[in-house]
Structure formats: C-alpha cells, structure tokens
C-alpha cells in the first residue's frame with residue numbers, strides 16, 4: 001500500500017477537472033455545519049425542488065379538492081405514472097415493468113406472493129446471510145404463511161468473515177439446490193459491505209434450475225447501472241430514500257418482467273386491490289365482478305397513490321433524468337476510488353472490506369475500524385463528517401455523485417486521520 005495522503009488543493013483541482021457535468025450539489029439542501037455528508041446510502045439529501053413539488057400538490061388539493069384527481073398539471077388518478085419513465089430508465093426496464101408504490105418490505109411481500117410458489121418438492125427459497133433484517137423477517141414470515149418451516153425451507157448462503165460473497169458463490173449454491181429451489185431473493189448491492197452481485201449471472205443460474213429470481217435493490221437503485229429487463233430478472237423492489245433522495249420513508253419501487261404481465265390471476269396469484277385493474281374501466285366497479293389484473297406491473301398495486309408522499313420522488317427523479325446513470329456512475333467510480341486511495345496507506349488503523357474491482361462496488365466503502373463504531377461516528381461528527389455505522393466496528397462511507405465532491409472525500413479522510421488514528 002502506498003501512502004497517498006492527498007491535499008485539499010489536489011481535491012479542489014480534481015473537482016475543477018471533473019466539472020459540473022454530473023454534479024447537482026446546488027439542487028440539494030446541505031445540513032448546516034456538515035463538511036462532508038457520507039450517508040447518501042442511508043438517507044439521501046433533500047432536493048430543493050421537493051418543497052415546491054409538495055406545496056404544489058397541497059395547493060392543488062386546496063383549490064381543486066376532488067377535481068384534482070383529473071385536473072391540474074398532474075392529475076392524481078394517474079399520478080404514479082409520472083415516476084414510471086424515470087424509474088424505468090434507472091433500473092433498465094421496459095415500459096410497464098416498473099411502478100412506484102408502498103414501501104420496500106411491503107413490496108417484497110407482494111412480489112413473493114406471486115413469485116415464491118412452493119409446490120411438490122420444489123419448496124426452497126434462497127437468500128444471503130447476513131441479510132438486511134427486514135428481508136430476513138419478510139422471508140421467514142412469508143415462508144411460514146405458506147405452512148412451511150423457514151429452518152427447512154430457507155437456504156441461507158453465508159458470506160465470509162467480512163460478509164463478502166465473492167464471484168460465483170450464489171451460482172454454485174443455486175446449482176446445488178437444483179430442482180428443490182422455488183425462488184431466489186438476493187440484494188443487488190450488499191447493505192453491509194457494498195459488494196455488487198452479478199445479477200445477470202445469478203438470474204441465469206436460477207432460471208437454469210427452474211426457479212424464479214428477484215432482487216432487493218435498496219442499495220443499488222440510483223447507485224449502479226441496472227438492466228433488469230435484459231438480465232431477465234423476474235421481480236425486484238427498492239426503496240427511494242437512499243440514493244434516490246425522495247425523503248424519509250419515501251414511496252418504494254417495484255419491477256415485474258413483462259413476460260409475467262399477461263398471466264392470469266389463477267396462474268400467477270397477486271394480492272389485489274382496485275388500483276391493480278385497468279384504469280380505463282376501474283370506476284365501473286359496481287358493474288365488474290372479479291379482479292381483472294391490468295397487463296403491466298400496475299396489477300401489483302393495491303391502493304391509489306399517496307400523492308403528498310410521491311411529490312418529492314418526482315422532484316428527485318427529474319435530477320436523475322437530467323444527468324443519466326452513465327454519467328453518474330462514471331463520477332461515482334472516480335469519487336469512491338479517490339476516497340479509497342486516501343484511506344489506504346501503510347499502517348492505517350482500519351481496513352476497507354468493499355471489493356476494489358470497479359464492477360464489484362458502488363458508491364459505498366465499508367470500513368472496519370479498530371475502535372467502537374459509535375465512538376468513531378461521534379468523533380467524525382464533531383469534525384462535520386456524517387457517516388453511518390454498523391456495530392460493533394464498521395463505518396460506511398458513501399460519496400454520492402449527485403452532490404458529493406472530491407473536497408468532501410478529502411475532508412472525510414483528513415478527519416479520519418486526525419481523530420481515528
């Protein structure tokens with residue numbers, strides 16, 4: 001490891017050289033007193049346009065009341081459809097494969113209802129360990145709701161002592177499970193280590209043994225380029241409060257591959273509500289009998305969209321459309337590699353566990369410290385650096401390309417050298 005301590009001047013020169021192409025810092029509120037915000041993988045910053053978007057809908061409600069469903073510039077009846085295009089571009093989906101709805105864990109339950117179909121000796125669901133607790137709870141309770149025991153019917157693939165999985169690990173486990181496997185549910189990017197999984201290869205392995213495959217993209221959406229349609233993923237879900245900057249508890253996203261859209265309710269059961277039906281005939285409700293799913297991912301919607309919660313999402317997605325994932329990823333790789341180069345030096349009292357190869361990491365670096373993570377977090381916060389922690393000794397640093405700069409990265413490394421060594 002070579003010492004590369006960098007300097008503030010070097011950081012500023014890198015910022016000047018990178019230019020403004022993908023940077024939208026002025027479009028966000030930076031919390032006062034913060035010199036480096038590294039928590040975009042946890043809660044993204046508030047886009048300035050969010051307030052206007054939200055107030056606009058409140059005003060529309062004041063002025064139009066029930067008429068707001070069908071008038072004003074974004075009628076609420078089809079409000080969620082405005083998020084569709086930008087989200088489809090972000091995750092690499094075709095038209096009709098993505099919908100903004102609910103929250104992430106709820107979407108996982110709705111999608112597992114359809115895509116985890118244990119039958120005969122094909123009953124197993126494969127996931128990773130350690131997994132995000134909500135995913136574990138969702139899977140365990142879901143499996144139990146089918147009258148099956150998680151201990152027997154959930155296969156957990158163990159990471160190494162750092163929580164890394166490595167190339168080919170899931171493909172091998174999937175092949176081993178063979179025709180006992182009903183469904184695979186894995187993250188696109190590990191919340192703990194920042195490791196990117198090879199989703200295309202995992203999807204192919206799952207289909208090879210006749211299983212369905214879905215991804216939790218909480219740490220992938222808005223972070224790395226995705227091609228869900230081309231990778232032949234069956235389903236996916238993500239939250240929008242991390243890299244997508246849509247606010248605390250923001251409306252989540254869901255993807256269902258188009259080959260499933262025309263399958264009947266008998267063939268592919270969906271937990272249903274009125275918003276899963278054809279919007280053109282939905283209000284003939286007393287004339288229709290039985291649930292007729294609309295032939296798109298919207299068939300998984302149960303309820304009408306919560307407009308006030310969705311307004312900030314639309315404001316935030318505008319920024320992604322302005323920049324595009326290709327530019328963002330390029331900037332992200334440069335920022336994260338530079339931060340890594342500042343933190344990796346001879347005798348550093350920490351260890352970065354996130355894989356180094358560019359196709360195996362996103363924005364986040366997970367760093368094992370030799371001191372308690374809570375203490376480190378407080379010391380960094382005193383220096384104006386906001387980083388998030390996973391006890392007992394991990395901090396996660398995520399330079400977020402829309403608003404983080406090389407100078408921010410320098411501040412992080414400088415603060416770590418001063419108060420954690």
Ligand SMILES: Cc1ncc(COP(=O)(O)O)c(C=O)c1O
Nearest residue numbers: 103104105106132134191218239
């Ligand atoms: C990987 C992962 N899965 C699930 C969740 C839970 O999300 P929600 O509270 O939106 O259901 C999170 C939240 O941070 C997460 O990071």
